Amino acid sequence: MVPPAGPNPPNPQLIQQFLSSVLSQRGPSALPYSEDTKWLIRTHLVSITSAYPSLEPKTATFTHNDGRSVNLLQADGTIPMSYEGVTYNIPVVIWLMDSYPRHPPCVYVNPTRDMVIKRAHAHVNPSGLVTVPYLQNWVYPSSNLVELVKNLSAVFGQDPPLFSQRRPNPSPNPNPNPNVGHSTSSVSNSGYSSYSGYSGSSGSVNHARPAIPPRTYPPSPYGSSGSFSRVQAxxxxxxxxxxxxxxxxxxxxxxxxxxxxxxxxxxxxxxxxxxxxxxxxxxxxxxxxxxxxxxxxxxxxxxxxxxxxxxxxxxxxxxxxxxxxxxxxxVDDAFECIDPLSKQLLDCTASDLAIEDVVYSLDKALQDGSIGIEEYLKNVRSLSRKQFYHRATAAKVRAVQMQSQVANMASRLSHYVSS
Incomplete structure (x- = not known):
């Protein structure tokens, strides 16, 4: 059996233009990737399309488990797998999450309607999510998509994740050759080589497998942008x-x-x-x-x-x-000094004021011509000396009284604080 020819390889120049266009968008339609990693993302996608032309970069809407939807890049197509000397094509979708390449991508097996995910597979869960050691040990920036696909091809070659689901043919097959009828039900129109008993792309070797009743599965949660057409109605x-x-x-x-x-x-x-x-x-x-x-x-x-x-x-x-x-x-007897300092201050102040009055009277007498200038100067000089003495004594007395008053207030304040 010879499988149908695969899709034409994509044009590398068109792919580079497409990636440059979508990664350079700004505003609400911009992809949620960090600016310092967009060039590395473009390099990874160009490298994987060069190494595996069956994988095509696209943009599609990814829906998280909490209902959030985000527009992301994906590599959609098939990867080759060698099983028992026969090469098969496994349909996959590689989603580049918004934290890529610092974190690994999200890989899903994308079975056609004729394919069924193998139960209890070591690396693929029933929803198609792939978990291989290369994804779990992803290291930025050395890990890349090309090595990931190589690892997936090797892991799937040891334990294939898909097998073809046999369905009863409603019309009798006029061809008596059973291999021809089997190849019709195990090959999809999009060029993917599915396998029931692992019918490969390099031969028509059939390995018997137990019959599996038809089962229906809900669509996978990794988007609805697949382009796989079905032969059967x-x-x-x-x-x-x-x-x-x-x-x-x-x-x-x-x-x-x-x-x-x-x-x-x-x-x-x-x-x-x-x-x-x-x-x-x-x-x-x-x-x-x-x-x-x-x-x-x-x-x-x-x-x-x-x-x-x-x-x-x-x-x-x-x-x-x-x-x-x-x-x-x-009236002079109405005030009585309580201590010697007060009496001394009172006497000094009274003498100072009295001398002030005498000097004023001498000024008036000099203006009137009652006394001469020499007598005026002599009396003023004598009175000024006495006035200076009385003022200096009054200043010293005030300083001593201030110290005594401060000490008295301090003692009273300590009494109020203690009480």
């Missing part, structure tokens, strides 16, 4: 089931997207409310701190007022009996 029941499943998936995805938008709006509102509450909390804390500081200042002022009030009360009690009898007599 679709069963109406299968079409109805597939359409129903697709409709349910679309409804679920739509509900999830709407619910996600609603939750995002609610979360955004909560974040805004949290920011407002945080700002108000800062304002309240600032106001509370100002109130505490003001309270401490008022308490200090209250202590000073109370202390001064006690001082005035004490002075009033001490001098209450002394002032009652002196109000009717001479």
């Amino acid at each position: 679709d069963d109406p029941n299968d079409v109805f089931k597939r359409n129903a499943i697709n409709k349910l998936v679309e409804m679920v995805h739509g509900d999830m997207a709407g619910l996600r938008k609603t939750r995002e709006a609610e979360i955004e509102g909560l974040f805004n409310a949290q920011a407002v509450l945080r700002q108000r909390s800062e304002q309240l804390n600032k106001g509370l701190k100002e109130m505490v500081d003001e309270k401490e200042g008022l308490e200090q002022q209250l202590q000073m007022v109370l202390m001064n009030s006690d001082v005035l009360d004490a002075w009033s009690r001490e001098n209450e009996g002394k002032t009652r009898g002196s109000l009717d007599g001479d």
Whole structure:
């Protein structure tokens, strides 16, 4: 048996132009790859299409498990696999995720309608997701797509992931050769060599396998951009089931997207409310701190007022009996000094003011011509010397009184603090 000819190899120049165009897009339609890795992504895809012309770079929509959809690059086509000396073509889709090439791509086996994924395969799960050691040990930037495909070809050659699903032929086969009928049901129109008993592309060797009843599988979650045409007509029941499943998936995805938008709006509102509450909390804390500081200042002022009030009360009690009898007599006797320093300060101040009055009277006498200039200067010089002495003595007395008053206030303040 000779398999049908495969698709024409793609034009390398067109592929490079396509990759340059999609990777240079900006705005909402830009691919979600980092700018510093786009050139490396282009190099990887050009290298894999040169080494494996059956793989073609495309852009398609990838739907995550949480319902998010993103436009990504993929390498769609077949990779060769050698099994028991016969070469087969395995349809795969290699998705370059948004974190590629720092993280490995996502590889799916893309079976045609005549193919079935092998149960309990070591490296392919029922949905077609491929997990091989090369993907698990992906190292940036040394790992690349060409080595990945080589590794996939070697792993699939040891344990093929697909086998052909036999289906009963509704019309009798006029050809008595059973191999011809078998090749009709195991070869797809798109040029992929599927295998039931592993019918290869370099021979017609058939290995017997147990008959497997027809089974239907829902479409794989890695997109719907496949271009595999089928020879056999679709069963109406299968079409109805597939359409129903697709409709349910679309409804679920739509509900999830709407619910996600609603939750995002609610979360955004909560974040805004949290920011407002945080700002108000800062304002309240600032106001509370100002109130505490003001309270401490008022308490200090209250202590000073109370202390001064006690001082005035004490002075009033001490001098209450002394002032009652002196109000009717001479006004000079109304004031009495309580200590020698006060009496000395009073005498110095009185003498200073008296000398000030005498100097003023001498000025008037000089202007009137009552005294001569020599007598005026002599008297002013003598009075000024005495006035300087009285002022210096008063300054010293004030300094001593200030020290005594500060010491007295300190002792009273310590009394209030301790109490």
